[in-house]
Amino acid sequence: MFLLLVITITTNAQITQLSLQASGLTCSMCNLSIKKSLDKLPFIESVNPDIETATYELKFKENAVVNFRDIKNAVTNAGFSVAKLVFTINPKNVISNSNNQFKYKEITYNMIEGKLDAAGFNQEFQVVDDGFISDKNFKKYKNKVKGGENVYNLIHTK
Amino acid sequence: MILKYTKLIVVVTIFWCPFCVKSQELFVFTEPASNMAKGNLGIRLMNSFMKQTVGNGYNAHFMPEIMYGISNKLMAHTSVFLSNRNNTLATEGFSLYAKYKFLNIDDVKSHFRMATFARYSFNNSDIHQEEINLIGQNSGYEFGVIATQLLHKVAINGGLSFVEAMNNGSKYQFPTSQSANALNYTLSFGKLMLPKKYTSYNQTNVNLMCEFLGQSLLPNGKIYVDVAPSLQFIFLSKMRLDLAYRQQLYANMQRTAPSGLLLRLEYNFFNVH
Numbered sequence: 001m002f003l004l005l006v007i008t009i010t011t012n013a014q015i016t017q018l019s020l021q022a023s024g025l026t027c028s029m030c031n032l033s034i035k036k037s038l039d040k041l042p043f044i045e046s047v048n049p050d051i052e053t054a055t056y057e058l059k060f061k062e063n064a065v066v067n068f069r070d071i072k073n074a075v076t077n078a079g080f081s082v083a084k085l086v087f088t089i090n091p092k093n094v095i096s097n098s099n100n101q102f103k104y105k106e107i108t109y110n111m112i113e114g115k116l117d118a119a120g121f122n123q124e125f126q127v128v129d130d131g132f133i134s135d136k137n138f139k140k141y142k143n144k145v146k147g148g149e150n151v152y153n154l155i156h157t158k
Numbered sequence: 159m160i161l162k163y164t165k166l167i168v169v170v171t172i173f174w175c176p177f178c179v180k181s182q183e184l185f186v187f188t189e190p191a192s193n194m195a196k197g198n199l200g201i202r203l204m205n206s207f208m209k210q211t212v213g214n215g216y217n218a219h220f221m222p223e224i225m226y227g228i229s230n231k232l233m234a235h236t237s238v239f240l241s242n243r244n245n246t247l248a249t250e251g252f253s254l255y256a257k258y259k260f261l262n263i264d265d266v267k268s269h270f271r272m273a274t275f276a277r278y279s280f281n282n283s284d285i286h287q288e289e290i291n292l293i294g295q296n297s298g299y300e301f302g303v304i305a306t307q308l309l310h311k312v313a314i315n316g317g318l319s320f321v322e323a324m325n326n327g328s329k330y331q332f333p334t335s336q337s338a339n340a341l342n343y344t345l346s347f348g349k350l351m352l353p354k355k356y357t358s359y360n361q362t363n364v365n366l367m368c369e370f371l372g373q374s375l376l377p378n379g380k381i382y383v384d385v386a387p388s389l390q391f392i393f394l395s396k397m398r399l400d401l402a403y404r405q406q407l408y409a410n411m412q413r414t415a416p417s418g419l420l421l422r423l424e425y426n427f428f429n430v431h
Contacts, residue, residue, distance in 0.1 A: 024264030026311050026350065029184070029426070032359050032395040033195040036428035051356035054266070077196040077230045081264035134265055 014090045015066050015104075016122055018058040022075050023083035023134060025054055030080065037078040041070055054083075065105055068152060072131050083134050085127045086157060091118050110146045114156025124158035183306055183313035186388040186402045186420065187369050188344045190315050191271035191306040193259050194227035199427040201225075202237075206294075208404075208418030217415040218242040219294050226430075231259045239294040243283060251281035251326075253292060257304075269308045275319070276301040282327035288411040289373065289382060290323045290340050296332075298323040302342070311350035318343050321373075337375035345370045363392035371404070375411060382409035384416060398424040 022034050031051045038047045038056060043064035048057040060066050072082050089104070101110045102118075109116075112128055126133075128141045129152055145153040183190040194200060202223040207216045223237035235255040240247050254277065261272035277300040279292035290296050302319020322339045325331050332338055346369040353361045369386045388402030399422070406416040 021266065023266045024262070024269040024308070026267050026308065027184075027392070028356055028359055028361065028363060028395040029392055029398075031356075033198065033428065036198075037195060040429055051359065079193055079195050079227075079230050079259075081262070083264075083266050135263070136265070 014092075015060065015087050016090055017088040018060070018066070018071075019084075019086050020056050020058070020071065020075070020082055021084040022054045022056070022080045024080040030078075033078040034075055034080060037074040038071065041067075041074055043067065043070075068127055068132070069149075076131075081134075082132050085132045086124055087127075088122050088124045088158075089116070090122050091116050091120060106150055108148070108151045110151055110153045112141055112144050112153050112155050116156070123156065125154040126157050128153050128155055183308055183315055183346075183348055184365065184390060184392075184398065185313075185315055185346045185348060185367060185369060186390065186400045186422065187371055187386050187404070188315055188317055188346050189257060189275065189304060190313070191257075191259055191261075191273035191304040192269075193230065193233040193257060193273070194225060194426075195428070196227045196230050197429050197431045198227045199224070199430040200424055201427075202422055202424045204420065204422040206418060206420045208415035210415045211413065216418065218247075220247065221294065233257050237293075239281065241283065241294060250283045250294065251279060251297065253277060253279040267308075267310050269306070271306045273304045273306075274302070275304060280327075282329065284330050285323075285326055285332060285336075287414040288336050288375065288380060289409075289413045289416070290321050290338075290375070292321060292323075296323045297326050300342070313346075313348040315346040315348075316344065337378050337380070340373050340375045343372045343374075359395040363390075363395075365390040365392070367402075373411075380409075380411035382411055382413060382416065383407045386420075388420075396426045396428070398422075398426075400424075 025031060028051050031049060031054060035047050035049050038044060043060055043066055045059040045061045068085065075082050101108055102116045116123060129145055130138055183192060204221040206219045209216055220240040221237050223235055225233060225235045227233045237253045239250045241250050257273050257275040259271055259273040263270045277292055279297055281295060281297045292298050292300055298321060300319050300321040302317060304317045306313060306315045319342045321342055323332050346367065348365055348367040350363060351366050352364040367388045367390060371386060372381060372383045374381045384404050384406050386402055386404040388400055391399045402420040404417055404420065409416065
């Protein structure tokens with residue numbers, strides 16, 4: 001009974017940082033198109049770009065539900081692709097955590113490499129689903145990823 | 159003669175390329191396979207001053223153009239043609255253009271893209287040359303393919319299209335003695351010269367470009383080949399100024415005003431829809 005209670009407690013994990021790198025561009029005009037497209041997303045508080053590397057640091061509104069696929073679509077709607085999407089999560093009070101997956105706000109995170117250390121501090125993960133990394137890199141994970149609208153496949157990076 | 163100019167193009171291309179180590183694809187006379195962002199709107203004001211081959215006069219054309227990104231794969235342009243050919247600036251026609259990107263291979267700071275496009279133009283001016291030009295001279299349609307390779311700051315663009323000329327309104331019949339259709343082919347190179355390193359959207363970008371533009375009339379086989387070097391400035395990452403000169407390299411078809419200057423201003427509005 002105690003175990004069941006522990007498992008069903010809602011997680012308080014928070015996505016504290018998100019960084020994405022876009023591909024297919026060099027120029028600042030293209031870079032600004034992506035920034036403007038990201039700015040439109042309702043859950044984004046601010047977008048801080050590094051034009052030289054086409055990398056964007058995103059901050060989110062408090063208690064907002066962050067949708068990675070909306071972020072990816074904002075980049076593709078601007079005419080470009082996501083080369084890398086990395087986020088940091090605070091695992092405090094994460095309960096529904098097993099060796100292979102954890103849940104946060106109805107989203108299942110399936111671990112392809114590494115795992116969430118529920119007792120640790122902020123940890124960084126990279127999304128390796130199709131469209132979130134280059135086609136070349138996706139080939140490495142193609143046979144391991146699990147599908148579903150509310151499922152993301154991750155590797156533990158830090 | 160053809161061989162001489164073909165050699166010249168090859169030599170210029172070979173010598174140009176090593177300097178194109180870094181560049182862009184916002185070409186002046188051709189469109190890249192890439193599209194505008196979905197929901198973005200662009201406005202262009204283009205002026206050309208082409209020297210007439212007979213006499214000392216210049217043909218001045220003014221072409222306002224609107225562009226819109228319908229989706230990340232589809233974009234549309236519409237433009238209006240005004241010219242001073244009858245001594246006063248008069249509206250001569252319009253053009254509708256759509257481009258569909260069907261291949262997109264992106265990597266960090268590089269991409270290879272392919273698109274197909276179609277254009278319809280209406281023009282009510284008199285038909286006064288063998289060259290078929292849907293940008294301000296002839297009524298007709300055109301469809302073709304474009305391929306663009308971006309490698310860091312270098313861009314290379316190639317295009318092949320079929321163009322069919324029609325009567326210019328009801329007043330000017332297309333001459334039966336002339337070829338009404340042609341193949342257009344283009345090869346463009348671009349290089350981002352400045353800034354060397356990006357730190358802000360407010361930095362002015364300077365692009366140097368060189369485009370080769372050719373046409374073969376079907377079926378009589380007459381051709382022209384032009385070269386068009388250009389200098390481009392991008393301000394605040396949303397406004398673009400093009401300064402270009404188009405020079406005929408070779409032609410065995412009759413053309414009224416093939417060489418001259420082009421000046422174009424473009425402004426992009428983000429997220430209009």
